[in-house]
Amino acid sequence: MHDTATEAPAPTAPAQAPAAAGHAAHGGGAGHSRxxxxxxxxALVMGNIIGGGIFLLPASVAPYGTVSLLxxxxxxxxxxxxxxxxxxxxxxxxxTGGPYVYAREAFGDFAGFLSAWSYWVMTWVSNAALAVGAVGYVDVVVPGHFSxxxxxxxxxxxxxxxxLANLAGTRWVGAVQIVSTVLKFLPxxxxxxxxxxxFDPRDLGPFHPGGGSWVGGLSASAxxxxxxxxxxxxxxxxxEEVRDPERNVGRASVLGTIGAAFVYLLGTVAVFGTVPHAALVKSxxxxxxxxxxxxGGHWGGTLIAxxxxxxxxxxxxxxxxMSAQAPYAAARDGLFPAVFARKARGVPTFGVLAGVVLASLLTVVNYACGSSAVFNTLVLITTxxxxxxxxxxxxxxxYWLLSGERDRVRPGALARDLVLALGAFAFSVWLVAGAGYAAVYQGVLFLFVGVLVYAWLAARRTRA
Structure with missing residues (x-):
């Protein structure tokens, strides 16, 4: 990654030209309806952050005590x-493309491709995992043993x-996202x-039940x-689907993250303070x-399911x-097959279909094999x-803050923006560390497969 960064300045200028052209042709026109x-x-940010994991999180972190709240x-x-x-x-x-666009503009085509490739793989594999997780909750809502x-x-x-909601157009995506976010938020x-x-403070349990330094419990729960x-x-x-993206992307990102954090923290505290610690650990x-x-009663299980x-x-x-947006943005710049750049009703239709087909195949493999070994390996890759x-x-x-282009990012706020950027980078490194050795090992191998795909696409562009 360091080599990519040091070699980037030379090709960056020519690489930006097609990007700008793509923006004018595909996203920046006056006729484009945001x-x-x-x-x-x-709601898109908050709904994507809050999946099914929240319903198990309090039990997952309970063994580490209330230090997990910290x-x-x-x-x-x-x-x-x-x-x-x-x-x-x-x-x-x-x-459109977010992280892919930023990586490519700063460090060139190769870094942009790695960003788009990694994100694309993560989305359709994690979608398969979400679908498999949904089955367990449907089991509770609909009584009876499923074959x-x-x-x-x-x-x-x-x-x-x-x-299908996505293929119907972005208006349907937005409507479904708002309704589902409200319906998940209310319970x-x-x-x-x-x-x-x-709330009973006696149910909270110890701050750090494992003994020793509480910092270890903090890291383990994190x-x-x-x-x-x-x-x-x-x-x-x-x-490009967001109205006034220069203002609203940042606002939506922060508001959605704070909304998700509010649900996470308040919900976890409520569970910690109502279910005795000994029972919560085994829940x-x-x-x-x-x-x-x-x-009282047992209706709560059906409601929460x-x-x-x-x-x-x-x-x-x-x-x-999301599974369609990263390859769509990369395809406009020639870094993914051109078919991913096709849109209908504001949605990259081929990207949606490719993602759902791949996730479906992975789901079929999961149930056909009767073993979760392959599935678990792919989930590790996504982490x-x-x-x-x-x-x-x-x-x-x-890079932009420390280069001569700092004024193009946020004039007059270098120190503040640099602290934020370094904090975001540290958070991302912490994500890598939290994934574990197996996830990093499997993920790097799959990243190397992406390098081969990039070589094939680059060769095709050169011939063309």
């Missing part, structure tokens, strides 16, 4: 710094229904607010929580247990669009792949 206002863009706060600060950096970068390059073919059908429906907010009236904020870049990825449905503890299904479908709606675009985008901001 369909995402600030509320929709914020980890949440620290991570929130890092995520907001990253959101602010995306807002600064969108002022300079308000183009394997029925589970597969539910998982595929979870993938294709959001894809979580209900648990959080109701939990205040049933490793589980790190990926809770993946999706902060969603507004930047669809900048498989912590929010359901919290509702049952507060109001339904909210989880809505939450996952909303996340799939947003991530299906690393998600960080590559973040690292490159934060590095691009540092």
């Amino acid at each position: 369909r995402f206002g600030l509320p929709t863009a914020t 980890a949440f706060v620290v991570l929130t600060v890092g995520a907001i710094a990253l959101a602010l950096v995306f807002g600064r970068l969108a002022r300079r390059h308000p183009r 394997t073919p029925e589970r597969l059908a539910v998982a595929l429906a979870s993938l294709w229904l959001p894809a 979580l907010l209900f648990v959080a607010v109701a939990g205040l009236f049933f 490793a589980l929580l790190l990926y809770s904020y993946v999706g902060v870049e969603s507004a930047a990825m669809s900048a 498989g449905a912590p929010f359901s247990d919290a509702v049952d503890t507060m109001f 339904a909210a989880a299904v809505v939450s996952i479908l909303g996340a799939l709606n947003g991530w299906t669009l 690393f792949s998600a960080t590559v675009p973040y690292l490159l985008a934060a590095a691009a901001q540092v």
Whole structure:
């Protein structure tokens, strides 16, 4: 990566010319209808951040004690710094593709391709994981034992229904995203607010039950929580669909991140304070247990499972669009096959179809093999792949601030923007560290496959 950065200045100037032309032709024209206002863009960010994991998070971090709440706060600060950096970068390059655009403009085609490739792989593999996760919650909502073919059908429906909404156009994407975000937010907010009236400090458990230094518990719980904020870049990825992107991309990124953090923190505190610590550590449905503890009965499980299904479908709606935006932006610059640049009703249709087909194939393999080994390996790849675009985008901001072009980013605010950029870069490095050795190893190998794809595409461009 260092070699790429040092070699970038020479090819950067010519590389920017087609990018600018692409912007004029595809996104910057007066006739282009921008369909995402600030509320929709914020819902896209918030909906993509909050998937199905929130419903298990309190139990996942409970063994580390309430120090995990401190980890949440620290991570929130890092995520907001990253959101602010995306807002600064969108002022300079308000183009669809977000992190890909920033990496390419700063460091050249190769860095841009690595960003787009990593992001694209992350989206469709994680969509398959979300669809498989949705099946478990549907099991609770619809009583009865599902056979394997029925589970597969539910998982595929979870993938294709959001894809159909995307193919109908960005107006449908925005409408579904707002509705699903409200429907997922209300039950979580209900648990959080109701939990205040049933809160018992004795249920919180110890600050750091493992003994020794609490810093170790902070790091361990943070490793589980790190990926809770993946999706902060969603507004930047669809900048050309956002009205007044120079202002609204940054606002949506920050507001969506703060909204997700509010749900995460308040919901986790409510569960910690209503479910006894010993029971929470062993819980498989912590929010359901919290509702049952507060109001009695067992209806809480069905309520929370339904909210989880809505939450996952909303996340799939947003991530299906994301799976098409990175290759779309790269294809306009000749760094992905040209077919990915085709649009209809404001949506890169081939990108949507390619993403949902690949996610469907992975889901079929998951159920056909009866073993999760291959599936788990690919999920590990996504945990690393998600960080590559973040690292490159934060590095691009540092590069522009330290070069002679700092005034083109944010005039008169060098020190503040540099602190934000370095904080975002540190947060991204922490994401890599939290992924674990296996994720980094598998992810780097898959990144090398992308290098071969880049060589093939570059050779085709040279011949043409």
